[in-house]
Structures are given as structure tokens and as C-alpha cells.
Amino acid sequence: MTTWFITGASRGFGREIARQALDRGDGVVATARNPEAVTRALPGYGGRLLALALDVTDEEQVRTAVAAAVEAFGTIDVLVNNAGRGLLGAVEEASDAAVRAVYDTNVFGLLAVSRAVLPVMRRQRSGRVLNFSSLGGFSSSAGFGIYCSTKFAVEGISEAMHAELAPLGIGVTLVEPGYFRTDFLDAGSLHTEDTVIADYAATSGAVRGAVPGLNHAQPGDPVKGAAAVLALADAGTPPVRAQLGSDCVAELERKIAQLHEESAVWRHLALSTDHDDAPARVRSPGA
Structure with a gap:
């Protein structure tokens, strides 16, 4: 039986991943600020479901939850760092308090949970870490700059984790969803700045x-998205990044093309900055 530890499991992707893992016979530690919401949403699974209170910004509570998970199941095989929050507003409009709040959850919370779970996986010499990023983790946009910056941070952290943990038998994958029909755009998850x-x-x-008109009309199906996450957890050779949703794939391809075009135009400037005695193979590959 695989044991999952999922943050932000009371709704959206977290809840659906928990449901599908439980339905196939796995054990799930489903954490949320309100664990009662988890048990109401996922009834009838008996001892295979452990719902725990967890605010990922509270490091002591994180350590307590991980210890309870290991005591109950003996292991943690899959960590899903799913808890997150959004922030809508121009970069200049964002208050210091709002910026820190979204970083506390999306970046520092992910780090706190990872620090608590990874010793378990290192002892096992096995495990999977699935860090939820976003379409906004590789392509930022007006209005979501602060939120996207937290996901850019998650991308950098996860790439390094992948390199550090692969030799220890632990896989790390960035899950990059596009717009899915969850409640992420609801006020409970997405804070909109008052300053305009x-x-x-x-x-x-x-x-x-435009955001109110997008809410609950997004193209992505969270049931299908959760099934894809389970497939990533089971994959023999998991990718570093996995895009979910046609909108995410389209934006990835658009940005790659834009980066190629811009790089080609400004390549001469990049190559002009090396020392004159730098080896040619370093200064200009293929030149």
C-alpha cells in the first residue's frame, strides 16, 4: 500500500488526488487547515484516511503532522505539496503584507513540509515528491506577477531537489496545471488587492x-488532472516537469518560441561579453 501525504487536501486538486488514491486502496494523510472539511468530503475510508490539521506556515505543526503520519502508516511514499494561495493585482499594487502571505504559503510552506518529510524518504531510499507549480511557473502575466514569482521559486527549488534527491532513490516532479475548474479563483484562495x-x-x-468570468468555466477537468498526478507518482522514470491542460501546453510552446526568437536577435550581445581569451567553445558554441 502506497502512503500519500497531501497538503491542501480539503478542496480542489488536493481533495481529488486524495479521493482517487483512496479509491485504489492507498493510505492517505490528508492535511488542511480544517481537517473536518476533509473527513466530510471523504467519508467511508476508515483507517486508510488520516485527516490532520495543518497550516503549512506553522513549522511546528508541520513536524507534528509528519510524525503523526509516520506513526500511523510507518512510511510516507508520496508527498504532494499542493497547498497554495493566489494574489491578483499589479506588482506595484501589491502590499508588503499580501506579498509575504503568498510567499509564506507557496514557497516557505512548501520548504517546511519538504524539510519534514525528506528525512523519512531518505531513510527509505525511496519516495516521490510532487510539487505543485503552475502555468505561471514558467510564464508570468500582468496581474499575477507576485503569484507567478512564487511558482518561479518553486520551479528553481524543485529542479535542485531533483538533482539532489535522484541519487537517493527519490523522484521530484513539478506539476504545472493550467486553468482547472477548481475553486482557486474563489475569494478563499485568491486574494485581490484593494489598491487600484x-x-x-x-x-x-x-x-x-476578466477573472470573475473565468471562474468555474476553466478548461481543465480536476478529476482528469488528479488521475494524471497519480500516473506521475507511479511512473518508473518521472519527468522533472509535467504540464496539465491544453492551455498550459499552448503557453509553454508560445514562450519557448518567443525565447528562441529573442535569443537569436540578441545572441551577438550575449557573446560579446566574454573575455577575449575565453575558449572558443565557451564563447560561441558552433561558431
């Missing part, structure tokens, strides 16, 4: 105005 600067009306302001 008129100069941004055509950029972040337009995004701010």
Missing part, C-alpha cells in the same frame, strides 16, 4: 476584470 492604480487599467486591471 489607474495606469494599469489596460494590463493588470483588464485581468482583474
Whole structure:
């Protein structure tokens, strides 16, 4: 039996991943700020479901939850760092408190949970870590700059974790969903800044105005997305990154093309900055 440790499991992706893992006979430690919401949403699974209170920004509570998980199941095979929050507003509009709050959950919370779980996996010399990033983890946009910056951080952290943990038998994969029909755009998950600067009306302001119309009309199906996450957990050779959703794939391809085009235009400038005595193979590959 595989044992999962899932953060943010009371709704959205976290809840659906927990449900599907339980339905196939796995054990699940489903954590949330309100564990009663987990037990109400996932009844009838008996001892294979352990619902725990967890605020990922509280490091002591994180350590307590991980210890309880190991005591109950003896192991943690799959860690799903899913807990997160959003922030909508131009970068200049974002208050210091709002920025710190989203970083505390999306970045520092992920780090706290990982620090607590990884010693278990290292002792086992096995495990999977699935870190939830986003379409916004490789392509930022007006109105979501602060949120996207947290996911850019998760991408960098996870790439390093992949390199560090692979020799120890632990796989790390970034899960990059596009827009899925969860409650992420609801007020409970997405904070919208009160400050509005008129100069941004055509950029972040337009995004701010469009978001209500997108909510619960997103193209991604969370049931299918959760099934894809289970497939990633089971994969013999998991990818470093996995895109979920046609919108995510399209944006990935658009940005790759844009990066190639921009790099080609400015390649001469990049190559002009090496020392004159730098080896040619370093200064200009293929030149």
C-alpha cells in the first residue's frame, strides 16, 4: 500500500488526488487547515484516511503532522505539496503584507513540509515528491506577477531537489496545471488587492476584470488532472516537469518560441561579453 501525504487536501486538486488514491486502496494523510472539511468530503475510508490539521506556515505543526503520519502508516511514499494561495493585482499594487502571505504559503510552506518529510524518504531510499507549480511557473502575466514569482521559486527549488534527491532513490516532479475548474479563483484562495492604480487599467486591471468570468468555466477537468498526478507518482522514470491542460501546453510552446526568437536577435550581445581569451567553445558554441 502506497502512503500519500497531501497538503491542501480539503478542496480542489488536493481533495481529488486524495479521493482517487483512496479509491485504489492507498493510505492517505490528508492535511488542511480544517481537517473536518476533509473527513466530510471523504467519508467511508476508515483507517486508510488520516485527516490532520495543518497550516503549512506553522513549522511546528508541520513536524507534528509528519510524525503523526509516520506513526500511523510507518512510511510516507508520496508527498504532494499542493497547498497554495493566489494574489491578483499589479506588482506595484501589491502590499508588503499580501506579498509575504503568498510567499509564506507557496514557497516557505512548501520548504517546511519538504524539510519534514525528506528525512523519512531518505531513510527509505525511496519516495516521490510532487510539487505543485503552475502555468505561471514558467510564464508570468500582468496581474499575477507576485503569484507567478512564487511558482518561479518553486520551479528553481524543485529542479535542485531533483538533482539532489535522484541519487537517493527519490523522484521530484513539478506539476504545472493550467486553468482547472477548481475553486482557486474563489475569494478563499485568491486574494485581490484593494489598491487600484489607474495606469494599469489596460494590463493588470483588464485581468482583474476578466477573472470573475473565468471562474468555474476553466478548461481543465480536476478529476482528469488528479488521475494524471497519480500516473506521475507511479511512473518508473518521472519527468522533472509535467504540464496539465491544453492551455498550459499552448503557453509553454508560445514562450519557448518567443525565447528562441529573442535569443537569436540578441545572441551577438550575449557573446560579446566574454573575455577575449575565453575558449572558443565557451564563447560561441558552433561558431
